[in-house]
Amino acid sequence: MNLILLGAPGAGKGTQAEVISNKLGIPAVSTGNILREAMKNGTELGARAKSFVEKGDLVPDDIIIGIIKERLKEADCAKGFILDGFPRTVPQAQALDAMGVRIDRVIEISVCDERIVARMSGRRVCGNCGASYHMVYKPSKSEGICDLCGSALIQRKDDRQETVLDRLKVYHTQTEPLKGYYGAQKKLRVVEGQEEVSDTTALTLKALEA
DSSP states (O other), X not given: OEEEEEOOTTSSHHHHHHHHHHHHTOOEEEHHHHHHHHHHHTOHHHHHHHHHHHHTOOOOHHHHHHHHHHHTTSGGGTTOEEEESOOOSHHHHHHHHHTTOOOOEEEEXXXXXXXXXXXXXXXXXXXXXXXXXXXXXXXXXXXXXXXXTOOBEEOOGGGSHHHHHXXXXXXXXXXXXXXXXXXXXXXXXXXXXXXXXXXXXXXXXXXXXX
């Protein structure tokens, strides 16, 4: 099954992608993870993407489409895949169609902006090992210190409230039109994000069968 997960930044797409990946035995392809790795390693792609990501803007289509095209050629995608973070615009969706990539189902994880801001502005990551925490939902044992390696926790620039609000604005203007695009193809299913991750997961798995 070839899937796309839609939803605002912080809606929980990555979490649900991991669950579906384990259940169906297909890879979750996260453009966010690929881009962060490229930026961390200082690659040409990472350098080009960094200025856009830090401002909360969308990375240009030519960079993203190139990444996806190469990734979907890999052997582990032969039986299906989950796209998390792509497409983000209707032109990207059209480019995916033009590549001859068949999409079976598109699931949107719907969460209101207020909850998104609360979720993302509370996120912290270890500056050394990359472990993730949340000040409310998943606090470290010692405030500001990583449980795993004892290094200081930091707030990523793209998790700061002002950046989150900018990212939400971009999502609503540029990505939300995809609901209409895939709705017209009768591939879209909307899942209301719940407070408990397991409840969202149950609804997401049910949407795969609908």
